[in-house]
Amino acid sequence: MLRELILGMLGGTLTGLTPSLHVNTLASIVNNIELPISDFSFVLLVYVMGLTHTFLDAFPSTFFGVPDESVALSALPAHRLALQGKGLEVINLSLKASLLAAIFSIALIPLYLIIAPHYTPQIGRAIVFLLAFLIIVTEKGIKKLYALFVFLMAGILGIVSDQFPLNEPFYHLFVGLFGVPAILLSLDNNNKISGGDGKIEMSQSQLIAFSFLGTIFGMMASLLPTFTSSQAALIGSFIT
Template identity: 35%
Template sequence: MILEIGIAIIIGIILGTITGLTPGIHINLIAAIVMAGSSRLLEYFPALYIGTTLISMAVTHTFLDIIPTTFLGAADSDNALTLLPSHRLLMEGRGLESIKLAIFGSFFGLVAIIILTPVIIGHITAAYEIIKDYIQYILIGISIIIIKKSKEPKIAILVFILSGVLGVVVFSLKTLEQPLFPLLSGLFGISALILGIKNKINIPEQIKDLKLNIDNLKIFTNIIVSCIASLFTSFLPGLTSSHTTAVASAINEIKDENDYIIVNSAINTISMFLSLIALYSIDKARSGVIVTLSNIMSVGKLQILYFTAVCLITAFIAIFLTLKLERIFSKFMPRLNYKRLCSCIIGFLLILTILISGGIGIIVLVISTCVGIFCLLTNIERIHLMGTLILPVILYFSL
């Protein structure tokens, strides 16, 4: 059994590496494929092993997705706020610093939330019962706060509404398969890659032996704030890690770009773990991976303990894997033709969109890319593009 579990973890790490390094390929897409073929998979593999692979994949993804965010300037919905700080460090030759900061945040965030889990489980059910009838108002409140903090609130509102209306329309298309894939690939992936080609970015040589000067007290504070903010938002639908980072900034103002990377990475991993806790404590699946997990097996106390161990084992492996891959990227990226690389990734995403979502998916991809480019050209924080998820959720709970 130990051998089989080890193999399941390794498969999850491989899948998480693919999703983490490839812009547009999200763990939720893999989870959807697994769910579609779950009846056949369960004929050959126990549900526990499939669940192990899913959780291992999710953890690995949260460690590795900082690499394309840093080197390609292509973020997903969870790292929208980390994009500028990490890409800026890359252009200063300090890409390794960005990766190490993210690893710090992800690992210590995971450890902290695991320590707090008994307390969370003991109180979260009662807390959720209090807020569940006010979810739409909480989402509206968080959106207003984030828009007011924007450099250009009027343009931020426009971006939020544009992406929100797009989300409402896309999710109403019954014939569209995997609507999130073309929608988020356009908003966060292809839009950034197109501007990367236009701006003719040349990645400088990266500093190899870079030492981090990190204040231990500051890390502790950032991790605690990340846990508090994640508890506030992880049990609400429609919110991403970027929204949680914005809430964390409201709790304890974050000005330093290094702190942003640590906090966002911590929240990314914490939110993944809390989605597992949400399934156990309030029977709500807040991510595609957990939706698939809930469809193939039940999760009780023993399963929570088991998956916690899987998370920790995967995290240790992911640390070394991320550092190794970062060194490979930092060595070869300055030598690669950035324009050609971005063009290849765009072509790859176009092909995947056709295969997964068909002709309608291409239309969605083009429109969402235009909205994403508009957001980037107006220098508005990309978190406002998440109106594409929040507005449909607000309408769902309001109507």
């Protein structure tokens, strides 16, 4: 078990600090290597990798692929703060929120164990379609059609990719969709980013409240198919 813990932390550190390298990618590679470990050990390895990754992935996601200042309004929140010279504040927020989320997750395990058995695939599909509907209708004007078009094209792309005779068809799909664009966009990026002093401009009560809300949405993401942490954050932004 100690071996899996150490390897998981090393793997999570690698994926967390490497831009566009996801835990699932490394887990897929490890699975294909067919290491002589039990199923439980593999699950433990992936879990530790994911937990470690959560604490460290804020570094590349904040400072890697930051756009030009001219498009700051359309940039991700972390990138907008980085352009304002508050990159270290983002890192500090992420680390503290991740720690609080881990603590809240442990405290909410009994509640999760009560809710999880009542979950069915039918409920999951219904909620996913509801979330997709909310994401589309919250766009303004003609952007609703754009959002619907992207949603449908993404679904078709997933269906087509699943038809290819590959061991991990979605592995190649995700690398192409998320890894390659981030690298290409950063090639011509000469921005000089100031990290700032790292001071968090948020009260402790707000930090705790938002961390708890993030934990709740994270629990939802673990139950619902195709519902990721990014989508959970988007839905959470509607509430806040």
